[in-house]
Amino acid sequence: MKHQEFRRHSLCLGGMEAVEARSPHVFGRHMHDQYGIGLILSGAQRSASGRGPVEAGAGDLITVNPGEVHDGAPIGGGRHWCMLYFDPAMLIEATRDLPGTSRGDYRFEAPVMARADLACSFSMLYRRLLSRDAAALAAEEALLLLFGGLGSRTDGPSERNCSLLAQARAAIDDAPEEDHRLARLAAMSGLSRFQFLRAFAAATGLTPHAYLVQRRLMKARRLLARGEPPATTAIACGFADQSHMTRLFRRAYGFTPARFAAASDRQVT
Template structure:
């Protein structure tokens, strides 16, 4: 059988490698040095991993731990297509420690394959933020998606409510409110809140009803509307508000307010 087609889209974050594949090949047992989390886009495969025999089809999230022997055989006559993200062990181990408060040096991903729309959606957001999205908010969106994904694939322990201090979360929110156009990451916000990144993400969502990324975008759009009302040009407003470009601002502005920034500015004249 032919091996198939493999491509590696540019990835915006060091320590993470993206792969897109279409193949009907049966792969023998092998291992990777990195953690791998992926999504099967079409077709299906059977794999014997260190966590047992699994079958996965379109919409299934798959994962592999560093050094874990596994194989892969297509099910049916059609090739399967999948996308994978490979993470440097220290990078993902640190995130898993934050997400589940684990004591082991290299914690394991718990689920070799699962069909869960939440995991699929989180992977899509993470993959898009790493390979497609640009701008200062993309990194924050990617971190949120990664922790959402690890919470499901890694079977991370739920966050204890006692860790969400109202004052810490208020400091993180104030950091966004004070200057929504600045580039912020979960690390910046967690430091302000004196919480881990995962604690910040879960606590912020519970306290304010939005993830930090969604809240940041809302505040940026509010700022954009104010600057447009003051006579700012579209290009200048997009830059000052931290959007990747003018079209990015326009798309989000229309989604929230029901009209484009241009139409909004014209309506004020």
């Protein structure tokens, strides 16, 4: 597979995004601010996730939690996969009535699952969400059927560190375009710069700067999806210029910002 194709879909339920792609691209370490679950349709890939190194082949489900650092490389010529991304608030609300989900945040436990029943449930959900005349009730039912067999709610790891870092992390999340400095972020957490650096990396899997870059990329995706030009998006997100954003965007996601902006509902071939 020497080419790559990428397509984003509009869905019948809000708070979600669907992506289908064919690609031989080696994705660098990156993260999403959404939950993601997908199905490998053909080919295979190797990746390092926050839950350990894994391999996934055709028929396997793959998952990612918000803020989880991961990468991805093809095994062989490439792979073809489809993904559903869920805004955290939407997913937590949609799954609040499932058994064992009474408190904490929803978490995917396994990064890869070889479960034919769940793969079938995912395929049903994906088809219903993409159908232009799908009833919301049918999509919601398919969503619960899938998530009834997935994940659990936990109180999350490193609770003390997360509490200490909350203000600094929120400062980055709220204004990724700003030129944040290590000393100021550390002061927000009541830690020395070195203590803050270690605690932040332990809690997020990224250094503060790498985390800031990811937040800038996430903001860029939102602006581009709304139709903002790449040049103005780059400045609004804190990148030095458009070429700087393009280089980091492609390294993380495998395609340029311009291609991302133009990819909605393009046919995968």
